[in-house]
Amino acid sequence: MEIRFEQTKTPKAKPTDESKLGFGHIFTDHMFVMNYDAGQGWHDARIVPYGEISLSPASMCLHYGQEIFEGLKAYRTADGTVQLFRPDENYKRMNNSADRMVIPKIDEEFMIEATKKLISIEKDWVPHTDGASLYIRPFIIATDPYVGVKPADHYLFFIILSPSGPYYSTGLDPVKIYVEQKYVRAVRGGTGFAKTAANYAISLKGQDEAHNQDYEQVLWLDGVEQKYIEEVGSMNIFFVIDGEVITPELTGSVLPGITRKSALDVCKAKGIKATERRITIQEVAEAYDAGKLDEVFGTGTAAVISPVGHLKWGDKVMTINDNKIGPISQMLYDTMTGIQWGKIEDTFGWTVKID
Ligand code: COI
Numbered sequence: 001m002e003i004r005f006e007q008t009k010t011p012k013a014k015p016t017d018e019s020k021l022g023f024g025h026i027f028t029d030h031m032f033v034m035n036y037d038a039g040q041g042w043h044d045a046r047i048v049p050y051g052e053i054s055l056s057p058a059s060m061c062l063h064y065g066q067e068i069f070e071g072l073k074a075y076r077t078a079d080g081t082v083q084l085f086r087p088d089e090n091y092k093r094m095n096n097s098a099d100r101m102v103i104p105k106i107d108e109e110f111m112i113e114a115t116k117k118l119i120s121i122e123k124d125w126v127p128h129t130d131g132a133s134l135y136i137r138p139f140i141i142a143t144d145p146y147v148g149v150k151p152a153d154h155y156l157f158f159i160i161l162s163p164s165g166p167y168y169s170t171g172l173d174p175v176k177i178y179v180e181q182k183y184v185r186a187v188r189g190g191t192g193f194a195k196t197a198a199n200y201a202i203s204l205k206g207q208d209e210a211h212n213q214d215y216e217q218v219l220w221l222d223g224v225e226q227k228y229i230e231e232v233g234s235m236n237i238f239f240v241i242d243g244e245v246i247t248p249e250l251t252g253s254v255l256p257g258i259t260r261k262s263a264l265d266v267c268k269a270k271g272i273k274a275t276e277r278r279i280t281i282q283e284v285a286e287a288y289d290a291g292k293l294d295e296v297f298g299t300g301t302a303a304v305i306s307p308v309g310h311l312k313w314g315d316k317v318m319t320i321n322d323n324k325i326g327p328i329s330q331m332l333y334d335t336m337t338g339i340q341w342g343k344i345e346d347t348f349g350w351t352v353k354i355d
Helices: 061-065 087-101 109-122 199-202 203-211 258-269 281-289 327-340
Strands: 028-038 041-049 067-069 072-076 080-087 133-142 156-162 173-181 217-219 236-241 242-245 274-276 295-300 304-313 316-319 352-354
Touching: 028 109, 041 109, 061 327, 067 072, 067 087, 080 109, 080 327, 087 109, 087 133, 087 258, 109 133, 109 156, 173 295, 203 217, 203 352, 236 258, 236 281, 242 258, 258 274, 258 295, 258 304, 258 327, 281 295, 281 304, 281 316, 295 327
Parallel strands: 173 217, 173 304, 242 274
Antiparallel strands: 028 041, 028 156, 067 133, 072 080, 072 133, 080 352, 133 156, 236 242, 236 295, 295 304, 304 316
């Protein structure tokens, strides 16, 4: 499909101080848009000036949350090349989310091509500073003006771009996480594995209560017994117990993170034992009491590798590795960011260059 291009007549000033980007506040000059209409399929692919959109107040996405999204990044390497990290994995996951939310799928190759074309137009917006990148947010919304509950017949697909720094204001300093015991994020048969707005909306109450106790995020337990560890919501979670790296297995209620998958691959390539299995919060607390909980860290596109310094479960506060980043977290951070920013050789073949 051809991608039409309409250039902005009012380009914005680019951020001058890249140390103050924050995460997800600034948007570039252009966005990708494409329509879906039942009977016609996806059509009218275009890159147009970034700006407000007009929607009927009755649009179905606004009422019943028929929406999916993705998150990936473009990185600028030292020689000025701009590259993506495993975009095929993001768009494969987007189609899995589409299937769960009864949204029409889009050809994965085409989504990669659209992303590359948009970024090559917006290349100058890719930050130059270490640790900063261009966050890419593809998403699909249901637009039928109808307040009955059914899968929509009309959709819009967008890709917007945001030059961003670290997701957590703490950067690589350990985050404080609180184990959620009252609310749940996902249940078996639900939407936990999909990247859809509902999973994030449902997390806000727990997150709000965690913030009130001076914790940054919550760690979700399984929705049935509230025993097994699932994920943080903005990232997957890993534990290093007695030298072994353990992350909850993908049971359908956990997001299949691309950084998660890559971190497991890096551990295996380095000869570190890395296991996906069910793990209870009780087991983690017992490992802590026995002095065997070496490290805890989260993984995510936005979060990269985020060490966890404090884990609070009820009245028990576990201080991990003296609230310092541990050697496996540091190795994973250095390897992942090294590959992403082109500082070390990509022996996995994960990076995709943008012309
Ligand atoms: C990402 O890591 O890209 C995400 O989508 C998480 C989001 C909460 C920022």
